[in-house]
Amino acid sequence: MPEADDLTALAGVGPKMAERLANLGLHQVRDLLFHLPLRYEDRTRLRAIGELLPGAPAQVEGRVDHAAIVRGRRSMLVVSISDGTGRLTLRFFHFTARQKQQFATGATVRCYGEARGGFQGLEMVHPTYSLLREGQSKPLADRLTSIYPSTEGIGQSTWTRLTDQALAQLAEGKLALQELLPENAMTGQRPMSLESALNYIHRPPPDADVAALVERRHPAQQRLAIEELLAHHLAMRLLNRRKRAHDAPRLDQDGELERQFLAALPFEPTRAQARVCEEIRADLAGRHPMLRLVHGDVGSGKTVVAALAALRAIVNGYQVAVMAPTELLAEQHLRVFGDWLRPLGIEPAWLSGKVTGKARASVLEAIAAGAPLVVGTHALMQDGVEYARLGLVIVDEQHRFGVHQRMALMRKGEAGALRPHQLIMTATPIPRTLAMTAYAGMEVSVIDELPPGRTPVTTAVLSAERRGEIIRRVAAACESGRQAYWVCTLIEESDAVQAQAAEAVALELRDALGGLRVGLVHGRKKAADKQARMLAFKAGEIDLLVATTVIEVGVDVPNATLMIIENAERLGLSQLHQLRGRVGRGAKQSSCVLIYDPPLGDLARQRLDIMRESTDGFRIAEKDLELRGPGDVLGTRQTGMLQFRVADLGRDAGLLNTVQEIADGLLDNHPHQVNGLVRRWVGDATEFAGV
Numbered sequence: 001m002p003e004a005d006d007l008t009a010l011a012g013v014g015p016k017m018a019e020r021l022a023n024l025g026l027h028q029v030r031d032l033l034f035h036l037p038l039r040y041e042d043r044t045r046l047r048a049i050g051e052l053l054p055g056a057p058a059q060v061e062g063r064v065d066h067a068a069i070v071r072g073r074r075s076m077l078v079v080s081i082s083d084g085t086g087r088l089t090l091r092f093f094h095f096t097a098r099q100k101q102q103f104a105t106g107a108t109v110r111c112y113g114e115a116r117g118g119f120q121g122l123e124m125v126h127p128t129y130s131l132l133r134e135g136q137s138k139p140l141a142d143r144l145t146s147i148y149p150s151t152e153g154i155g156q157s158t159w160t161r162l163t164d165q166a167l168a169q170l171a172e173g174k175l176a177l178q179e180l181l182p183e184n185a186m187t188g189q190r191p192m193s194l195e196s197a198l199n200y201i202h203r204p205p206p207d208a209d210v211a212a213l214v215e216r217r218h219p220a221q222q223r224l225a226i227e228e229l230l231a232h233h234l235a236m237r238l239l240n241r242r243k244r245a246h247d248a249p250r251l252d253q254d255g256e257l258e259r260q261f262l263a264a265l266p267f268e269p270t271r272a273q274a275r276v277c278e279e280i281r282a283d284l285a286g287r288h289p290m291l292r293l294v295h296g297d298v299g300s301g302k303t304v305v306a307a308l309a310a311l312r313a314i315v316n317g318y319q320v321a322v323m324a325p326t327e328l329l330a331e332q333h334l335r336v337f338g339d340w341l342r343p344l345g346i347e348p349a350w351l352s353g354k355v356t357g358k359a360r361a362s363v364l365e366a367i368a369a370g371a372p373l374v375v376g377t378h379a380l381m382q383d384g385v386e387y388a389r390l391g392l393v394i395v396d397e398q399h400r401f402g403v404h405q406r407m408a409l410m411r412k413g414e415a416g417a418l419r420p421h422q423l424i425m426t427a428t429p430i431p432r433t434l435a436m437t438a439y440a441g442m443e444v445s446v447i448d449e450l451p452p453g454r455t456p457v458t459t460a461v462l463s464a465e466r467r468g469e470i471i472r473r474v475a476a477a478c479e480s481g482r483q484a485y486w487v488c489t490l491i492e493e494s495d496a497v498q499a500q501a502a503e504a505v506a507l508e509l510r511d512a513l514g515g516l517r518v519g520l521v522h523g524r525k526k527a528a529d530k531q532a533r534m535l536a537f538k539a540g541e542i543d544l545l546v547a548t549t550v551i552e553v554g555v556d557v558p559n560a561t562l563m564i565i566e567n568a569e570r571l572g573l574s575q576l577h578q579l580r581g582r583v584g585r586g587a588k589q590s591s592c593v594l595i596y597d598p599p600l601g602d603l604a605r606q607r608l609d610i611m612r613e614s615t616d617g618f619r620i621a622e623k624d625l626e627l628r629g630p631g632d633v634l635g636t637r638q639t640g641m642l643q644f645r646v647a648d649l650g651r652d653a654g655l656l657n658t659v660q661e662i663a664d665g666l667l668d669n670h671p672h673q674v675n676g677l678v679r680r681w682v683g684d685a686t687e688f689a690g691v
């Protein structure tokens with residue numbers, strides 16, 4: 001029996017609907033089973049209107065006494081119903097003429113919603129409802145009603161119909177879902193069977209512990225969470241095995257170029273940098289591809305380490321690709337690598353999605369002909385980019401790339417028998433519990449020392465009401481020859497909205513800071529424009545740089561000593577830490593002002609206090625994980641590879657040891673289960689298989 005089943009075989013799924021579902025990552029019937037409810041409504045009971053409590057959702061049934069369209073600033077449909085115990089008002093801001101007719105006086109209506117106190121007693125705004133025909137009685141639901149995460153064009157009733165069909169197929173055995181968890185997977189208890197867990201989660205009985213379900217700590221969900229964590233962990237381990245199953249070029253010759261490079265550097269590498277370089281050299285000289293993560297707090301000097309690794313590959317006659325997640329960062333690498341390596345006769349090539357036409361053709365030609373160093377964005381790994389002798393891939397800020405990109409990287413070397421080495425640089429300190437899943441099995445180096453002469457950044461947390469004072473502080477800093485950043489943040493908004501906000505702030509600050517030179521960068525600016533602006537800032541031709549979070553990582557301007565971050569309470573702490581890391585990069589005393597919009601809640605206050613008290617990225621990340629979820633540790637838009645359907649690394653961290661143990665057992669003895677789990681939760685297992 002095939003596990004995979006086409007969604008269009010279901011009633012109600014035509015090509016349009018299939019496309020919408022595909023946008024949510026749902027392609028097969030079994031995918032629906034793993035699309036889990038967000039919350040539940042209890043429609044198994046009717047409550048008397050007289051017993052309704054404000055704020056508590058409930059289902060009631062009553063007779064329509066009156067319905068009218070009330071015209072005001074916004075017209076609305078207002079319906080009054082009663083059931084002998086009390087009276088309730090229903091309000092609809094969006095309605096059709098037909099709806100008004102439906103609510104004929106005397107009709108019976110059943111509705112579900114949250115009652116709240118209104119002008120005329122209790123009311124429900126936009127309840128879900130159905131009208132019962134004269135004399136008709138409608139059975140109550142016998143299960144809790146699941147509410148699913150959704151998207152434009154898929155209503156809750158559609159989700160119910162679709163999941164009903166999927167659950168029926170499961171019950172009838174038309175859809176085979178194998179049990180893939182070993183019996184000892186959950187300590188102290190036999191895990192629920194997959195089928196009963198799914199049935200329970202999609203259609204819980206009326207007496208289910210809804211609070212536990214919503215927080216996803218019910219045993220039925222924990223059973224899935226453990227599977228999911230296990231699958232991700234296995235995928236990473238397979239990847240690492242696959243790596244070991246291949247040979248890599250042995251990059252074991254050292255050369256004059258490295259000595260020249262070190263001699264030309266204006267500083268001595270720190271002990272930590274030297275140690276990490278040694279670790280990398282040892283890997284590069286080995287038989288199998290290196291897969292090493294270099295952690296280094298902001299400003300710890302990862303770029304030098306990367307450059308030395310690149311030189312080692314080049315000296316040995318291989319190509320190096322340096323890949324960054326954004327154009328801005330990639331451009332900065334291009335500049336730094338160019339400045340450092342050009343004197344040694346190495347000119348970096350540049351490739352991003354924006355390089356097109358003739359320029360692209362000529363870069364591709366150079367890469368195919370063996371250009372020693374190529375810098376760019378993920379465009380470096382796309383189809384059509386053929387390397388002559390790729391020996392090393394350096395990835396900056398890896399957590400923004402998913403596990404799939406990492407696969408693509410690994411495949412790039414496949415033309416020949418040798419696979420390239422990989423070096424992954426990250427400034428985001430990842431707490432151990434997260435690293436175990438996200439980077440399972442990877443070698444890790446830590447640059448745990450800052451270059452000498454840095455003075456810690458002092459941080460102040462101020463209310464937006466003190467904006468005037470903050471602007472004066474910027475003026476004072478710039479007038480004394482320093483430079484400053486002003487970061488505008490708007491989370492979850494489009495690039496366009498962010499850009500507008502930044503433009504408005506830049507205007508305001510230009511006005512307020514008459515004599516100063518104010519520059520602006522945001523994601524909507526042309527790459528050349530952004531780069532020109534950044535270069536001007538670096539050269540000291542701009543005093544104040546207004547920016548969106550595009551400057552978050554990697555930007556290096558030692559003379560900038562003041563960082564202002566607006567709406568700091570909305571950002572993840574690690575993101576704040578990275579932003580703050582843009583200052584304090586020289587010997588001068590630097591400061592950072594975190595502006596919040598009052599009032600500030602308790603939790604938000606505690607989080608900002610951590611920023612005030614600590615400049616240690618690891619401590620900040622651990623605290624962040626403690627106070628919020630892992631999504632925030634990596635910053636809301638950075639979760640790429642850590643997005644789970646059921647599991648939550650903060651809440652389920654306790655499961656990770658078990659996950660590792662089970663993984664050990666499965667990998668050694670049960671390849672079939674391993675592949676099944678990876679396919680179910682992560683993606684096509686053949687991608688990960690040890691081919």
Ligand SMILES: Nc1ncnc2c1ncn2[C@@H]1O[C@H](COP(=O)(O)OP(=O)(O)OP(=O)(O)O)[C@@H](O)[C@H]1O
Nearest residue numbers: 267268269270298299300301302303304427451554
């Ligand atoms: N050993 C050192 N001594 C003095 N300065 C150094 C040393 N290593 C690096 N630097 C300088 O410190 C600054 C930060 O280095 P780099 O940009 O490599 O940091 P990073 O680790 O990439 O930080 P971030 O993650 O914040 O981008 C640069 O100006 C660099 O030239």
